[in-house]
Amino acid sequence: MPGLYTAVLGLLVLLPLVGNFFFPYLWMDLVFLFSVIQKGYRIEKRLQRKPPVTILDVFLDKAQKHPEKPLILFEDKSFSYREVDRRSSQVARVLQGHVGLKEGETAAVFLKNIPAYLWVWLGLGKIGCAMACINYNIRLKSLLHVLSSCEAKVLLTTPDLKSAIEDVLPTLQKEGVRVFYLSDDSPTEGVEALLGRIKSSSDEPVPLSCRGNTTPTSSPIYVFTSGTTGLPKAAIINQKKMFNASNLFVLCGVHSKDTIYIPLPLYHMAALTGVLGCLEVGATFVLKSKFSVSQYWDDCRRYRVSVIQYIGEIMRYLCNAPKKESDRDHSVRIAIGNGMRSEVWKEFLRRFGPIQIREIYGCTEGNGGFLNYTGKVGAAGKTNFIYKKLAQYELIQYDIEKDEPVRDERGLCIPVALGETGLMVGKITRLTPFDGYVGDRKKTEKKILQDVLKKGDAYFNSGDLLIQDHEGFIYFQDRVGDTFRWKGENVATTEAESILETLDFIQEVNVYGVPVPGHEGKIGMAAIRLKEGLSFDGKKLYVHTQDYLPNYAIPRFIRIREAMEITVTYKQSKNQLVKEAFDPATISDPLFFLDDLEKCYVPMTQQIYSSITEKKLKL
Incomplete structure (x- = not known):
């Protein structure tokens, strides 16, 4: 018997070691699953209350519990939870009383990263209104489109965007959209400055009756996404989606004592997720007006930052900056974001120390996503059998050439193998x-796939190609359709094409993204067929793109084609063009490069090509 007890005891000692060998991520998986289920239950309970608990209520609760704690650190200023609460109440009263916004209406914000972004959003929430977050890089047609699509009654901006506003002001006035500057004075006739009124209004709490019709499906924020085609679309971000976003930071290990660094633009869901995560745990965030490589780590030291947000390109910029002895002199413990490639990931950890990288996969309007909670280099997320049942996602076969899912003889989609x-x-x-x-x-309907695994079901089409390995790690491969990503922005090729086609010498245009060595994402390139008898005008095209496209969407390379290839479904073929890229040694078509110094598209030479591939020429 003693021998038997000894054998059993030995097996019990060895069991965790054996389990760890065969299932190295089992414990992490279980902890993550427990957290997901717990947070999901908590969100459902919040939303089922009468009235439902909202993100605004979460903020107000934190403002009651620790009113003097800093919420926003911006340059040399600090704004406490109490101060943000009071300022948002002032904004609410002015927007409701003076401006005349009614519950359920939408106000658009056309703002750069300033603290007012937060108290305008919270102020709108206090009167039951939605805020549409507009990319401050867009102009003219795109700007008018996004305001119309979200049915904005009011546009709030600042005088530093005066020229963009004045370009569209007559049209906005005709359509009944009122424009206001968040400043003391207005440099534009017909645009009122609101800051004086806001400062002098009451900062007492706004009555709950002002937002009495708020429901779980109410959308306090609209975030614009280019999706896969066309002009920007206003994705509905309702209360549940906001809670899911805020809890991402909790799942990543962020707590109330953390200070979060947000250098991403607030019109992006990524940056808003950082703010929401901060409110959820009652932390502090540092708002940066614009990302700066040279100031990044100095800011982290200055504000004692413990959590940073990123997109892949930010990490590459940091790794490409000159090395310093102070590279590891910081208190950052967690980095949360998406799009970091393996080689950058490894270099970042080697250079800046053992920071926990929490890579996230998801899209603004999507209904699911993944989190790499293990730190596995290069993975966009981690999954397992139970999580797949909870998230109810699938990876299905996709025909790139036909630009559609592969279906079997029954008309159903076909799941891919590991x-x-x-x-x-x-x-x-x-x-x-x-x-x-x-x-x-x-x-909306275009993003829904019917009859995926069985007749009558419906799935959201992410437009992303992923791969899952045998351990359950998810890796991002590419985007399908007409979108590519450059400088952290999604570029809708159809929008760029519609702008270029208005030039008098262009008959047909096909915009696509091509990879560039040493850069994340793909850079814009356009294949152009000229109108008969007309020649290419590089200066005219340069001026046109500067006037009508945001910088990240401007094609840097032009390829002149005699004819455009189409797919079997009569769509413009991009795959071969993407593969051939912009090497003048292998392409016989005339090629041109956007030269910012010459303010013109100039003939592409082998010297320019070499400078780009050797990273001597900045793009």
């Missing part, structure tokens, strides 16, 4: 809804 690339789709259910885009039913 290790194979597939299109990420998420089942649309009560727990994993797809809320779509405001005021655009056709574009």
Whole structure:
């Protein structure tokens, strides 16, 4: 018997070691699953209350519990939870009383990263209004489109965007959209300055009756996304989606004593997720007006930052900056973001120390996503059998050439095997809804795939190609359709094409993204067919793109084609063009490069090509 007890005891000692060998991530998986289920239950309980608990209520609760704690650190200023609460109440009273916004209406903000962004959003929430977050880089047609699509009654901006406002002001006035500057004075006739009124208004709490119609499906924020085609679309970000975003930071290990660094633009869901995560745990965030490589780590030291946010390109910029002895002199413990490539990931850890990298996969309007909670280099997320049942996603076969999912003889989609690339789709259910885009039913329906695994089901089409390995790690491969990503922005090729086609010498245009060595994402390139008898005008095209496209969407390379290839479904073919890229040694078509110094598209030479591939020429 003693021998038996000894053997059993030995097995019990060895069991964790054996389990760790065969299932090295089992404990992490279980902890993550428990946290996801717990947070999901808590969100459902919040939303089922009468009235439902909202993100605004979470903020107000934190303002009651620690009113003097800093919420926003911006340059040399600090704004406490109490101060942000009071300022948002002042904004609410002016927007409701003087401006005349009614509960359920939408105000758009056309602002750079300033603290007012937060108290305008909270102020709108206090009167039951939605805030549309507009990219401050867009102009003219795109700007008018986004304001119209979200049915904005009011546009709030600042005088530093005066020229963009004045370009569209006559049209906005005709359409009944009122424009206001968040400043003491207005440099534009017909645009009132509101800051004086805000400063002099009452900062007492706004009555709950002002937002009495708020429901779990109410959308306090609209975030614009280019999706896969066309002009920007207003993704509906309702209360549940906001809670899911805020809890991402909790799942990543962020707590109330952390200070979060946010250098990303607040019109992006990534930056808003950082703010929401901060409110959820009652932390502090540092708001940076604009990302700066040279100031990044100095800021982290100055503000004692413990959590940073990133997109892949930011990490590459930091790794490419000159090395310093102070590279590891910081208190950052967690980095949360998406799009970091393996080689950058490894270099970042080597250079800046053992920071926990928490890579996230998801899209603004999507109904699911992944989190790499293990720190596995290069993975966009981690999954397992139970999580797949909860998230109800699938990776399905996709025909790149036909630009559509592969279907079997029954008309159903075909799941890919482990290790194979597939299109990420998420089942649309009560727990994993797809809320779509405001005021655009056709574009909402276009993102829904029917009859995926069985007749009658419906899935959200992410437009992303992913791959899953045998350990359950998810890796991002590419985007399908007409979108590519450059400088952290999604570029809708159809929008760029529609702008270029208005030039008198262009007959047909095909915009696509091509990879560039040493850069994240893909840079814009356009294949152009000229009108008969007309020649290419590099200066005219340069001026046109500067006037009508944001910088990240301007094609840097032009390829003149005699004819455009199309796919079997009569769509413009991009795959071969992407593969051939912009090497003048292998392409016989005339090639041109956007030269910012010459303010013109100039002939592409082998010397320019070498300078780009050797990273001597900045793009």
